Amino acid sequence: MNIRDSELVAGLLLKKGYKLTDQEKEADIVLVNTCSVRKHAEDRVWSEIGKLKKRKICTGKPFIGLIGCMAQAWQQAVFDKAPLVDLVVGPNNISAIPGLLEDLEAGFGRAIAVGKEQRDAFVYNTEYISDKSHSNVNIMEGCNNFCSYCIVPYVRGRERSRDADEIIKEIKSLVKKGVKEITLLGQNVNSYNSVAVMTNDKLQMTNNVGEGLASSRKKITFTDLLKMVNDIEGLEKFDFVTSHPKDANIALFKKMAELDKCRKFLHLPVQSGSDRMLKKMNRGYTVAHYKKLAKAAKEIIPGLRLGTDVMVGFPTESEKDFEDTYQLMREIQFDAAYLFKYSPRPHTKAADLDDDISEEVKRARHQILLDYQRKLHKKKKSAE
Numbered sequence: 001m002n003i004r005d006s007e008l009v010a011g012l013l014l015k016k017g018y019k020l021t022d023q024e025k026e027a028d029i030v031l032v033n034t035c036s037v038r039k040h041a042e043d044r045v046w047s048e049i050g051k052l053k054k055r056k057i058c059t060g061k062p063f064i065g066l067i068g069c070m071a072q073a074w075q076q077a078v079f080d081k082a083p084l085v086d087l088v089v090g091p092n093n094i095s096a097i098p099g100l101l102e103d104l105e106a107g108f109g110r111a112i113a114v115g116k117e118q119r120d121a122f123v124y125n126t127e128y129i130s131d132k133s134h135s136n137v138n139i140m141e142g143c144n145n146f147c148s149y150c151i152v153p154y155v156r157g158r159e160r161s162r163d164a165d166e167i168i169k170e171i172k173s174l175v176k177k178g179v180k181e182i183t184l185l186g187q188n189v190n191s192y193n194s195v196a197v198m199t200n201d202k203l204q205m206t207n208n209v210g211e212g213l214a215s216s217r218k219k220i221t222f223t224d225l226l227k228m229v230n231d232i233e234g235l236e237k238f239d240f241v242t243s244h245p246k247d248a249n250i251a252l253f254k255k256m257a258e259l260d261k262c263r264k265f266l267h268l269p270v271q272s273g274s275d276r277m278l279k280k281m282n283r284g285y286t287v288a289h290y291k292k293l294a295k296a297a298k299e300i301i302p303g304l305r306l307g308t309d310v311m312v313g314f315p316t317e318s319e320k321d322f323e324d325t326y327q328l329m330r331e332i333q334f335d336a337a338y339l340f341k342y343s344p345r346p347h348t349k350a351a352d353l354d355d356d357i358s359e360e361v362k363r364a365r366h367q368i369l370l371d372y373q374r375k376l377h378k379k380k381k382s383a384e
Ligand code: SF4
Pocket: 143, 144, 145, 146, 147, 150, 151, 152, 153, 187, 188, 244
């Protein structure tokens, strides 16, 4: 998602006549697009900004902008933590960046833009892409799930779905440029159009999933959207991330099996193999439900590759909870697994819990799963 956001920002600036460089020493402006999902990612951002210090102090350049989720999470406090930063812009405020940079260059001093409820739709029309063969296309923004460890709903805001026609128009224009493959992006793609619809100029909210869209328009579900994407002439392959186990269903699996251009890959984050942990994480499903889903997906979609996310060291995770997770991984044998150690994130419910699993235990559990997954990957590769 951040790769796509960086393209959007680059596109906005290119339209204003700025040029991109991959040589940081040549840059007059350095924008650091940030993620705050894990503390480790944040630490790396502070360190990258620190590397610019010498040049900034000696020459006054570059202007430094901290943009994205960390900007939204830290807001004004960024300037205390990193006084060399000139610009702080949240993920929904990116359309303000060109204007704020102009102000900076005109000598107006530091600026901050955060807290906008939704992005201006035009940010998706800048037409800049960094990869000519594969592109990411946002279909939704934000998240309503409030998993207890996750900062996303606080920094990216509530769930909004982009208008299907806008999405299709964007993909067609990418295909015209030579793009053959796309990935549809959203924090929870399965709930596309189930809560709110984002149109060019306003956010239409509904609490009724059945209504979904404004009455003047037909509700387009996620599986409808997949079919519309599949029908685009010239597009060769597509996939999507991320699915949520509480919303993924048989209809989705059938549609994936049916659509010839849809990659047979499903990213379905399980997070834990312990019901006790899942409840504490507010994930909204049980291990039994997840296993049923995974089994059904494998049965319905021939050649399916199943991916997941797993977190170890969530507060109070016992040896038994961890063993249940390890057992689940052995049972399901995921084709890809992103493994994480829990770290408390500000604003979240879990941040109020005692982070009582030591770093040493987190590291050891993480390593066990990593070793297992590596061995499994090797075994699967040699069997191909
Ligand atoms: S589904 Fe949960 S983990 Fe994923 S973005 Fe939403 S709150 Fe975060």
